[in-house]
Amino acid sequence: MARPVRFNIHPKKPDIHDNIAVASMPEGSMGEGYFATKIESVIGLARKNSLWPLPFATSCCGIEFMATMASTYDLSRFGAERLGFTPRQCDLLMVMGTIAKKMGPVLKQVYLQMAEPRWVMAVGACASSGGIFDTYSVLQGIDQIIPVDVYVPGCPPRPEAIIDGFMRIQDLAVNESLRRRNSEHYKALLGTYNIQ
Numbered sequence: 001m002a003r004p005v006r007f008n009i010h011p012k013k014p015d016i017h018d019n020i021a022v023a024s025m026p027e028g029s030m031g032e033g034y035f036a037t038k039i040e041s042v043i044g045l046a047r048k049n050s051l052w053p054l055p056f057a058t059s060c061c062g063i064e065f066m067a068t069m070a071s072t073y074d075l076s077r078f079g080a081e082r083l084g085f086t087p088r089q090c091d092l093l094m095v096m097g098t099i100a101k102k103m104g105p106v107l108k109q110v111y112l113q114m115a116e117p118r119w120v121m122a123v124g125a126c127a128s129s130g131g132i133f134d135t136y137s138v139l140q141g142i143d144q145i146i147p148v149d150v151y152v153p154g155c156p157p158r159p160e161a162i163i164d165g166f167m168r169i170q171d172l173a174v175n176e177s178l179r180r181r182n183s184e185h186y187k188a189l190l191g192t193y194n195i196q
């Protein structure tokens with residue numbers, strides 16, 4: 001007896017134009033056959049939409065990050081599907097979880113091995129402030145050893161919050177001046193962490 005297999009003979013074609021988000025153009029001057037803008041805007045646009053995260057996950061917040069990367073939340077939509085596990089290929093350090101003081105030098109070493117421009121996101125209460133672990137062995141926030149650009153609150157933060165933090169990093173990347181990393185102000189900031 002034939003199995004009751006039913007074929008969809010009228011598949012609904014997806015409307016590709018509804019599903020593809022195109023990055024908005026930077027400000028500039030446009031005419032027939034040309035578009036002129038600042039190189040800074042173009043580089044900012046490229047950086048914003050091609051961040052390569054390095055997940056430094058040590059405990060439970062890392063599980064939320066796994067959900068953020070999976071199909072439902074899909075961080076790839078932001079051009080960040082390429083996770084790197086070597087600091088030399090990444091420009092966004094995402095620190096997720098409790099950082100013990102013994103782990104501090106390791107985290108700093110990872111940060112130092114990343115090339116400029118680099119951004120840092122502290123995901124969750126533990127990375128931001130030590131969280132509930134107000135003890136002798138836990139670092140009370142990673143900003144004691146490296147500069148942090150965005151803090152994501154929560155214990156753990158939901159994937160929506162991680163995505164929101166990621167979008168704040170994108171705002172920083174797209175608006176950052178190309179001169180910022182060579183400025184005295186930035187060098188002074190790194191100097192407070194004993195980073196040359």
Ligand code: SF4
Nearest residue numbers: 060124125126155156
């Ligand atoms: S903030 Fe909460 S969920 Fe995240 S690592 Fe710390 S204890 Fe775990």
